[in-house]
Amino acid sequence: MMNMSLQEPKTVVVVGNGMVGYKFCEKLLAKTSAYNLVVFGEEPRHAYDRVHLSEYFNGKSADDLAMSSLEWYRENNITLHLSDTITEINRTEKTIHSQKGVSQPYDYLVLATGSSAFVPEMPGVEKDGVFVYRTIEDLDLIQRYAKTSRKGAVLGGGLLGLEAAKALIDLGLEETHVIEFAPRLMPRQIDSAGSAMLQAKLESLGLKVHMNKSTSSILGHDNIKGLQFADDTTLDVDMLVISAGIRPRDELARLAGLETGTRGGIVVNEKMQTSDESIFAIGECALYDGMIYGLVAPGYEMAEVVATSLCAGERAFTGYDMSTKLKLIGVDVASFGDPFVTEPDSRSIVFEDTHKGVYKRINISNDGKHLLGGVLIGDADAYNILLQTVNNKIVLPPNPEDLILGARGGEANAGAGVVSLPDEALICSCEAVSKGDICSAVTDLNVTSVEGMKKCNKAGTGCGGCVPLVKDLIHETLKANGTYIKNVVCEHFEYSRQELFDLLKLNNIRTYDDALDHFGKGDGCEACKPTVASILASLWNDVIAKQHTIQDSNDRYLANIQKGGTYSVVPRIPGGEITPDKLIVIGQVAKKYGLYTKITGGQRIDLFGAHLSDLPDIWSELIDAGFESGHAYGKALRTVKSCVGSTWCRFGLHDSVSFAIEVEERYRGIRAPHKIKGGVSGCVRECAEAQSKDFGIIATEKGWNLYVCGNGGSKPQHAQLLATDIDKETCIKYLDRFLMFYINTADALTRTATWLNKMEGGMSYLKNVIINDSLGINKQLEAEMQGLVSSYHCEWKEVVESPDLRKQFAHFVNAPKEKDPNVAFDTMREQVKAKDW
Amino acid sequence: MEAAVIEAAVQWVLVCKTDDIPQNGGGCVKVGNEQIALYNFSRRGEWYATQNMCPHKQQMVLSRGMIGSTGDTCEPKVACPFHKKTFSLLSGECLTGEDYQLKTYPVKVEGDKVFIGIE
Ligand code: SRM
Ligand SMILES: Cc1cc2nc3c(=O)[nH]c(=O)nc-3n(C[C@H](O)[C@H](O)[C@H](O)COP(=O)(O)OP(=O)(O)OC[C@H]3O[C@@H](n4cnc5c(N)ncnc54)[C@H](O)[C@@H]3O)c2cc1C
Ligand code: SF4
Ligand code: FES
Numbered sequence: 001m002m003n004m005s006l007q008e009p010k011t012v013v014v015v016g017n018g019m020v021g022y023k024f025c026e027k028l029l030a031k032t033s034a035y036n037l038v039v040f041g042e043e044p045r046h047a048y049d050r051v052h053l054s055e056y057f058n059g060k061s062a063d064d065l066a067m068s069s070l071e072w073y074r075e076n077n078i079t080l081h082l083s084d085t086i087t088e089i090n091r092t093e094k095t096i097h098s099q100k101g102v103s104q105p106y107d108y109l110v111l112a113t114g115s116s117a118f119v120p121e122m123p124g125v126e127k128d129g130v131f132v133y134r135t136i137e138d139l140d141l142i143q144r145y146a147k148t149s150r151k152g153a154v155l156g157g158g159l160l161g162l163e164a165a166k167a168l169i170d171l172g173l174e175e176t177h178v179i180e181f182a183p184r185l186m187p188r189q190i191d192s193a194g195s196a197m198l199q200a201k202l203e204s205l206g207l208k209v210h211m212n213k214s215t216s217s218i219l220g221h222d223n224i225k226g227l228q229f230a231d232d233t234t235l236d237v238d239m240l241v242i243s244a245g246i247r248p249r250d251e252l253a254r255l256a257g258l259e260t261g262t263r264g265g266i267v268v269n270e271k272m273q274t275s276d277e278s279i280f281a282i283g284e285c286a287l288y289d290g291m292i293y294g295l296v297a298p299g300y301e302m303a304e305v306v307a308t309s310l311c312a313g314e315r316a317f318t319g320y321d322m323s324t325k326l327k328l329i330g331v332d333v334a335s336f337g338d339p340f341v342t343e344p345d346s347r348s349i350v351f352e353d354t355h356k357g358v359y360k361r362i363n364i365s366n367d368g369k370h371l372l373g374g375v376l377i378g379d380a381d382a383y384n385i386l387l388q389t390v391n392n393k394i395v396l397p398p399n400p401e402d403l404i405l406g407a408r409g410g411e412a413n414a415g416a417g418v419v420s421l422p423d424e425a426l427i428c429s430c431e432a433v434s435k436g437d438i439c440s441a442v443t444d445l446n447v448t449s450v451e452g453m454k455k456c457n458k459a460g461t462g463c464g465g466c467v468p469l470v471k472d473l474i475h476e477t478l479k480a481n482g483t484y485i486k487n488v489v490c491e492h493f494e495y496s497r498q499e500l501f502d503l504l505k506l507n508n509i510r511t512y513d514d515a516l517d518h519f520g521k522g523d524g525c526e527a528c529k530p531t532v533a534s535i536l537a538s539l540w541n542d543v544i545a546k547q548h549t550i551q552d553s554n555d556r557y558l559a560n561i562q563k564g565g566t567y568s569v570v571p572r573i574p575g576g577e578i579t580p581d582k583l584i585v586i587g588q589v590a591k592k593y594g595l596y597t598k599i600t601g602g603q604r605i606d607l608f609g610a611h612l613s614d615l616p617d618i619w620s621e622l623i624d625a626g627f628e629s630g631h632a633y634g635k636a637l638r639t640v641k642s643c644v645g646s647t648w649c650r651f652g653l654h655d656s657v658s659f660a661i662e663v664e665e666r667y668r669g670i671r672a673p674h675k676i677k678g679g680v681s682g683c684v685r686e687c688a689e690a691q692s693k694d695f696g697i698i699a700t701e702k703g704w705n706l707y708v709c710g711n712g713g714s715k716p717q718h719a720q721l722l723a724t725d726i727d728k729e730t731c732i733k734y735l736d737r738f739l740m741f742y743i744n745t746a747d748a749l750t751r752t753a754t755w756l757n758k759m760e761g762g763m764s765y766l767k768n769v770i771i772n773d774s775l776g777i778n779k780q781l782e783a784e785m786q787g788l789v790s791s792y793h794c795e796w797k798e799v800v801e802s803p804d805l806r807k808q809f810a811h812f813v814n815a816p817k818e819k820d821p822n823v824a825f826d827t828m829r830e831q832v833k834a835k836d837w
Numbered sequence: 838m839e840a841a842v843i844e845a846a847v848q849w850v851l852v853c854k855t856d857d858i859p860q861n862g863g864g865c866v867k868v869g870n871e872q873i874a875l876y877n878f879s880r881r882g883e884w885y886a887t888q889n890m891c892p893h894k895q896q897m898v899l900s901r902g903m904i905g906s907t908g909d910t911c912e913p914k915v916a917c918p919f920h921k922k923t924f925s926l927l928s929g930e931c932l933t934g935e936d937y938q939l940k941t942y943p944v945k946v947e948g949d950k951v952f953i954g955i956e
Contacts, residue, residue: 523905526923549862550903553918814867
């Protein structure tokens with residue numbers, strides 16, 4: 001480095017600004033600033049996270065996906081040419097030429113051109129409605145076309161194909177088909193039994209899977225109309241995504257006379273040098289030892305190898321583990337090590353539960369000492385630790401089946417497993433962070449959280465797959481160092497939520513400051529303040545607005561904050577029943593204050609876009625008309641949905657609306673670790689969707705069935721049956737106990753479903769507590785619930801009636817009448833909408 | 838020396854009374870056309886002021902954020918109500934790993950009057 005700075009700096013030119021090309025720049029800059037770096041990218045955007053590309057459909061923007069900001073390139077003096085393809089390498093003059101006419105001399109050239117989607121040659125691939133799945137632009141095209149399509153298909157049942165298929169489902173296509181040429185899905189990663197289980201799971205998600213199908217042509221005129229298969233069958237589709245594999249982008253290298261493989265790829269040695277020693281190739285375009293590595297982690301390792309050599313260091317690429325975990329939401333799929341070895345080279349242990357859709361296979365060396373690889377479908381929690389066990393040749397326990405059997409011992413095993421890993425075990429393969437790096441960050445630098453670790457050494461910032469393992473390692477290292485660990489609230493309170501709940505209750509603590517003085521340290525934060533606020537509310541049901549600065553964002557102003565800083569207003573409409581007069585009032589208020597109105601998924605009406613300072617006036621008018629707070633902002637009871645029931649419906653067995661209103665009014669306003677939702681249906685047709693709620697009540701011939709611990713949201717889970725054919729009084733009694741038990745024992749921000757999933761003994765334990773009083777606490781739970789029910793007050797009414805509390809709802813404290821001038825709206829379908837941010 | 842220089846360049850503007858800002862919380866004050874978030878860290882007897890705009894999505898909301906402290910040094914901080922990015926009240930630096938930087942202002946309390954120092 002020293003001698004270099006005396007001379008003219010040498011120029012490193014990178015062709016391709018994809019994930020690996022970007023990572024190379026980052027890695028080189030971390031080592032030296034002695035080079036002049038020039039980057040050419042063919043895509044219009046600077047490098048983004050292709051691995052998480054599908055999240056673009058779930059609301060992530062191109063900016064969110066970017067690997068770094070454009071400023072980053074500027075700050076690091078990287079010359080970045082975007083939307084410019086390199087078309088020629090002149091190796092004798094050591095200069096490259098771009099499509100836009102730029103000529104750039106180089107001392108070292110790094111080809112990081114990645115790969116393109118492989119499109120098989122067949123008639124019709126050029127038709128409109130046929131896509132590939134590789135870039136943000138591809139996704140834009142797919143999204144636009146999907147709007148007018150009903151049926152879609154994906155050609156290819158591999159890792160990427162399934163991801164694309166899930167995307168089509170999410171885009172709202174009525175039918176999505178997957179066409180696979182091989183006799184099974186993900187043929188490169190999983191065995192046929194695993195594939196069968198995966199197929200069943202995918203079909204339950206609504207995918208239609210066709211195996212052993214060879215597509216011969218694409219039907220239709222200008223637009224695709226269907227697929228023609230070799231077996232003379234056809235399938236009608238409106239759009240097709242081709243995901244039949246990748247093709248390394250070696251055209252530039254080939255033209256320059258560099259050695260390439262017969263099936264594509266730029267041939268490199270263990271230093272990533274091509275047949276020209278000043279030209280390197282890394283990432284998905286590089287062919288090492290006859291193999292293309294189609295994953296990001298090996299690409300990053302290649303980048304590290306080149307960056308190290310350019311700084312005169314020693315590092316060689318020696319192949320890379322190709323284990324993978326599928327990110328398909330809703331189905332866990334993982335394969336690691338050698339998933340396919342069979343007897344006589346190994347023995348396999350297989351666990352299969354067709355009911356739950358779980359298949360696990362591990363392959364063990366004949367002497368029983370080592371794990372060779374395996375497949376996990378339906379439950380891949382053990383993936384990380386099993387992968388580590390293979391990679392580090394850890395000696396197996398005497399009963400290796402424990403590794404995949406039962407969730408009960410699972411967690412304890414995982415923890416213990418982490419300890420037995422050697423220090424050099426690679427934990428975060430994206431950022432090449434080893435176990436030793438993580439443990440020493442804990443011991444020497446006092447890093448105690450995953451967030452801290454990310455900042456310290458980037459572990460977990462890549463694909464994120466190692467985060468659970470990083471967490472376990474931090475935990476175990478702290479424990480080994482003699483620090484006692486539990487699920488504490490935050491750095492200010494060394495207690496779990498349940499412990500804190502009991503302490504505050506026993507000591508009759510009523511304010512946050514008191515709690516902090518007695519049981520905490522420091523000045524609190526955004527984690528412990530809302531947690532304590534919620535506990536205090538569950539215990540004493542005092543006016544929330546009195547301690548408003550400890551409440552979470554939405555609770556502080558008794559309203560949900562929106563883009564732009566306005567708030568929403570949601571009056572309670574119990575059971576979804578509302579009189580015409582009240583509907584009129586909502587309309588009038590909305591008009592007067594310029595609010596957007598929408599019927600919510602919870603059977604009530606949300607009014608959006610209220611200025612902070614208008615909130616008390618709006619509520620005052622609503623309260624005068626007989627409304628009360630709907631607690632849409634609180635970790636509290638939201639809605640109890642109802643179906644119309646026996647009063648009108650020809651199938652209704654009992655009056656579900658009356659029961660829903662009764663239950664909603666009983667539990668309204670009660671604060672809990674997370675929000676609570678309920679539903680009451682008048683018969684098994686279940687129009688109120690009660691089984692997707694924290695509690696659901698369904699009428700039977702003889703009474704009511706009570707279900708608990710269901711959840712919608714991102715991880716939907718059906719509620720489970722707690723009691724059958726009970727009468728209303730028993731139902732309320734069980735609900736009192738159930739809810740109060742949840743409030744007393746759950747961790748902060750844990751819905752009932754997650755609470756149950758973590759509960760040792762699960763549903764049978766819960767039943768025993770609630771129905772058989774196995775803990776002997778039911779009298780107490782009922783009394784506590786009755787206390788909360790009797791002390792109910794509408795918190796908005798308290799605010800509206802108190803000038804002091806009203807004062808808190810001003811944007812400018814020194815100009816309370818003025819509204820925030822930065823709030824701005826657009827219009828859409830004759831109503832306002834928040835401006836995009 | 839340096840402190841004196843800064844002191845001289847600052848113009849103290851009376852913005853509100855101490856009890857206009859909730860204890861251990863913040864409020865927004867208007868100084869000309871500028872929105873400034875003012876925090877009454879009553880637990881520590883300290884006052885802080887930063888820009889009201891959260892740099893993450895350019896939202897005028899930091900005054901509605903929750904304040905607290907972090908680490909062994911009890912660095913005072915504010916958490917944005919939108920996505921909970923946190924910022925040091927001393928330096929304005931983003932504490933959740935991004936490169937954001939808040940503008941901070943000196944605060945002076947005399948009796949029940951609160952002043953903010955504007956350059
Ligand atoms: C308005 C509404 C959407 C709509 O237009 O229909 C809505 C809007 C919001 N939902 Fe929801 N949810 C709404 C029904 C639902 C439903 C459907 C239902 O209740 O039947 C679900 C799935 C069912 C469930 O909860 O199990 C739902 C699952 C969520 C979740 C995920 C919860 C989970 O356990 O995974 C969140 C995030 C959270 O609470 O942490 C959320 C959070 C939010 C927040 C509060 C986000 C926020 O913090 O700003 C949204 C702002 C509302 C606002 O500004 O007023 N919303 N949300 C619905 C209001 C219902 C109501 O009347 O109160
Ligand atoms: C939907 C999807 C999901 C994926 N999921 C995973 C996953 O879960 N795990 C995983 O490990 N991997 C995954 N991958 C693969 C991963 O994205 C790739 O391994 C990684 O992007 C390879 O990086 P690269 O830089 O080699 O290639 P790329 O990211 O493709 O970048 C190459 C860049 O070079 C440009 N380029 C090519 N030729 C030229 C030229 N002549 N001049 C200028 N520029 C040029 C290209 O336009 C491109 O921008 C996924 C890929 C996709 C598409
Ligand atoms: S309303 Fe609910 S689902 Fe819709 S964007 Fe907001 S949080 Fe997400
Ligand atoms: S707007 Fe402040 S954290 Fe996102």
